[in-house]
Amino acid sequence: MSIPRKRRSTGKVTIADVAQLAGVGTMTVSRALRTPEQVSDKLREKIEAAVHELGYMPNLAASALASASSHTIAMVVPNLAEAGCSEMFAGLQQILQPAGYQIMLAESQHRVEQEEKLLETLLASNIAAAILLSVEHSTTVRQWLKNASIPVMEMGAIRSDPIDMNIGIDNVAAMYELTEMLIQRGYQNIGLLCANQEQWIFQQHLHGWYKAMLRHHMSPNRVINAALPPNFSTGASQLPEFLLAWPELDALVCVSDELACGALYECQRRRIKVPDDLAVVGFGDSDVS
Template sequence: MSIGKKRRSTGRVTLADVAQLAGVGTMTVSRALRTPEQVSDKLREKIEAAVSELGYLPNLAASSLASASSYTIAMVVPSLSESGCAEMFAGLQKVLQPAGYHIMLAESQHHLEREERLLETLLSYNLAAAVLLSVEHSQNARNALIAANIPVVEIGAVRADPIDMSIGIDYVAAMYQLTQTVIAGGYQNIGLLCANQEQWIFQQHLQGWHKALLRNHMSPHRVINAAQPASFSTGAQQLPEFLLAWPELDALVCASDELAGGALYECQRRRIKVPDNLAVVGFGNSEFSRVCQPPLTTMTIPHR
């Protein structure tokens, strides 16, 4: 005995399928989906019912290739675990989605060549704009973005020579202010921990750090720039390196809250009292910094 069952087509539902079910032309369906205000309410409801019944999903890639304009914006980040990445993505979504834009998110994994290949692929979608959570790019990537003639926003450290627009943090001023706060707390033997940063941003952190310490006649030599990602595990792994190289260390400034969190956990494991025996300071004001114990002093970065 067999039970009758309506078989679903294995092919993709097309615009023509929607038009046939709604009893209208494909151009009318396209217009209703792109600019619904240009068709009557009755016709729009009829087309929407057909779309719902068939489960039609617009082919955004084909649409952008067939049009001189697009509603797709690419966002390329060095790492999805990058401090502030999620907040920035959420902020973009909040503004762009109501305006009808879609965001394609890609990860370069801190490799310029990978970013270059990603951009080659993304630009083939006839992007409306590109947002790069990075300030270092290969020359080929820069040339491709310039040739695309679209708005390009680089988010990170402020540069004097952006591809198009640059929105960033003055890391020199931020690190200077943070380090001055630590010095004002009476700490004398201070270390700086950075990890897997773009050279441009690392140099700005280092410049602010040097400026603060030298202004207070203190040595800025206690610095580690780890090759590993700026993560909790890296922070935990690097704290022993600091203590081995500089046993006199009484404060550690970290270039991210994740690094600071890892150092904090390692202090607890070693029964090092924070901040009595060692102060740990973060950068970014992440959610973690607001709930950890002991509370983490950190620099607020307006990611949104």
């Protein structure tokens, strides 16, 4: 079956599009979505397949907002307590509020499935735009956002295939340059500490790390990716793990400044001289750095 042409000037997929693809009437689609027990299993599966193929999102606010323009922008962050999130929110508020927009803030807690649940509700609320402080999403979320016909901004890292707009740093280049700087300063046994990162960003950091280390024929295997928050306590707890596994360690790259601070505190506790015995560098240029 071919996807029908969208009927509304907004470009959003409508219930009529679903009905046409499924070969049924709009009332049947509405009934299947609202009271699925009132339609046969075969018909319901057919309608659900059409809904999935088109990425249709029922507009829960349609009756009240059909003739109104939304001035609500959804912002989904991994964790508001993490470095940069609250500052980003405050900065956006300063710009958007005078323009008449309000931000609806939600936290995904670094869970793709949680982000999907949040956006399912947010997109059904007639939002004007979506801002995502993340670049890792489920296939379903990417389809929903592409079909929503609203501005979508992904922030934090650069993707080669953004949903719409994308602002971020080149994590591959940044990690490469940071590692290269340590190598140029004479460090030979360098380690990399990662913690609770989105898989996409972790892979970018790892790419830059491997590129620099292998360019100088150095071992890139001193890596710990802890399933813990990237905070002070994680940095402190993981430094002993590095020293136990690689006692020759002379420099440690941490993917957040909070991790680096935690590692520094542990160095002080163990009377390890920094940077004479062990160099510690952070990533992110946050206030704690």
